[in-house]
Amino acid sequence: MEADEATSTSEVPEEFRPRIVAYCCNYCAYAAADLAGSMRLSYPPDVKVIRLPCSGKVEISYLLKALEEGADGVMVAGCMEGDCHFMEGNFRAKRKVRHAKRLLEEIGFDSQRLEMFNLSSAMAGRFAEIILEMTERIKKLGPTPLRKGVKD
Amino acid sequence: MIVGDRKPMDEILEMLEPYENILILGCGTCVTVCLSGGEREAAILAGQLRIWGKKEGKNLNIMEHTIQRQCEKEWVDEMRGHVEKADVVLSLACGVGVQLVAEMYEEKAIYPGLNTTFMGYPVVHGTWLENCRGCGNCVLAHTGGVCPITRCAKSLLNGPCGGSQDGKCEISKDTECAWQVIYERLKKKDQLDWMNSYQPPRDWSTAGDGGPRKSVKIEEVID
Ligand code: SF4
Ligand code: SF4
Numbered sequence: 001m002e003a004d005e006a007t008s009t010s011e012v013p014e015e016f017r018p019r020i021v022a023y024c025c026n027y028c029a030y031a032a033a034d035l036a037g038s039m040r041l042s043y044p045p046d047v048k049v050i051r052l053p054c055s056g057k058v059e060i061s062y063l064l065k066a067l068e069e070g071a072d073g074v075m076v077a078g079c080m081e082g083d084c085h086f087m088e089g090n091f092r093a094k095r096k097v098r099h100a101k102r103l104l105e106e107i108g109f110d111s112q113r114l115e116m117f118n119l120s121s122a123m124a125g126r127f128a129e130i131i132l133e134m135t136e137r138i139k140k141l142g143p144t145p146l147r148k149g150v151k152d
Numbered sequence: 153m154i155v156g157d158r159k160p161m162d163e164i165l166e167m168l169e170p171y172e173n174i175l176i177l178g179c180g181t182c183v184t185v186c187l188s189g190g191e192r193e194a195a196i197l198a199g200q201l202r203i204w205g206k207k208e209g210k211n212l213n214i215m216e217h218t219i220q221r222q223c224e225k226e227w228v229d230e231m232r233g234h235v236e237k238a239d240v241v242l243s244l245a246c247g248v249g250v251q252l253v254a255e256m257y258e259e260k261a262i263y264p265g266l267n268t269t270f271m272g273y274p275v276v277h278g279t280w281l282e283n284c285r286g287c288g289n290c291v292l293a294h295t296g297g298v299c300p301i302t303r304c305a306k307s308l309l310n311g312p313c314g315g316s317q318d319g320k321c322e323i324s325k326d327t328e329c330a331w332q333v334i335y336e337r338l339k340k341k342d343q344l345d346w347m348n349s350y351q352p353p354r355d356w357s358t359a360g361d362g363g364p365r366k367s368v369k370i371e372e373v374i375d
């Protein structure tokens with residue numbers, strides 16, 4: 001995964017800024033993120049948003065890949081339940097995230113680093129809040145144990 | 153199709169323990185359709201193993217590759233290059249595929265990633281039901297197309313037994329009584345008289361207890 005910033009090589013420990021990969025549905029979370037930007041709402045900057053045509057398109061292997069490549073946290077954001085543009089894509093995403101959590105637990109990896117959220121395209125404030133929530137959660141967990149040896 | 157389930161992770165990790173270059177080999181036919189050993193599942197397992205390896209500080213090289221069928225020599229031969237780069241192959245095919253891969257790469261460690269469970273079809277998305285045991289002497293013509301050998305817990309040919317209650321088998325409330333299903337099916341086909349006909353003890357010699365069975369299509373054999 002390409003990083004978006006140069007990381008300092010100094011020995012002084014810096015504040016931990018969790019890197020989060022957010023798989024966002026085009027019809028809700030992605031639009032909400034866009035709106036949050038236009039509204040100049042601030043939220044933690046170390047989030048990489050990846051646009052999906054629907055949250056249901058997310059594959060378990062994408063979620064594992066992001067973690068494997070050194071993301072501190074991974075989230076999937078889909079439409080409110082019952083409001084999926086493709087009927088039930090967000091329910092599929094929910095099942096996939098649940099299963100991916102089981103797969104992570106199976107290998108002794110903390111599944112709290114992965115989460116699913118639901119919101120609508122109008123919820124710019126909620127988008128910022130979700131990012132903050134996830135960032136706070138990951139801060140408590142600390143940096144991913146998989147980053148050793150990963151190039152920034 | 154042939155149905156399987158991925159082996160427990162502990163067992164997989166134990167098998168792979170001595171190796172660093174690991175090839176996860178998916179199969180593109182039955183186990184792809186039953187969502188246990190296709191390209192997708194190979195990618196998931198490879199991802200899990202990479203995460204596990206990094207977490208444990210191991211220097212693993214996990215490769216993934218999926219071929220159309222692991223039960224045919226031509227396909228298995230085509231992946232020679234991938235196999236050569238690996239110390240071990242974890243095959244996600246059914247037991248048939250694993251055995252052919254093992255036969256064609258005799259010097260390589262070839263392990264099964266799945267427990268092959270049965271032949272069956274999906275009843276609802278995500279759930280498969282066993283419905284044929286390959287007994288070599290098919291009785292479906294008499295039973296409305298429902299297999300009593302597989303779906304009756306006692307493989308009765310003259311069912312139902314006294315344990316059939318409210319359409320369920322006495323072994324579990326979740327299991328339909330095969331003979332109830334047969335009865336309903338025959339009724340729809342207007343063939344209920346089959347229920348009253350006596351089926352003599354069958355010849356089980358075709359069913360596979362005498363070592364591996366062979367099927368020879370003489371017209372195809374090149375001598
Ligand atoms: S190896 Fe097994 S799973 Fe793969 S195609 Fe052959 S029978 Fe089906
Ligand atoms: S009778 Fe034998 S061959 Fe026919 S479906 Fe049952 S197990 Fe399969």
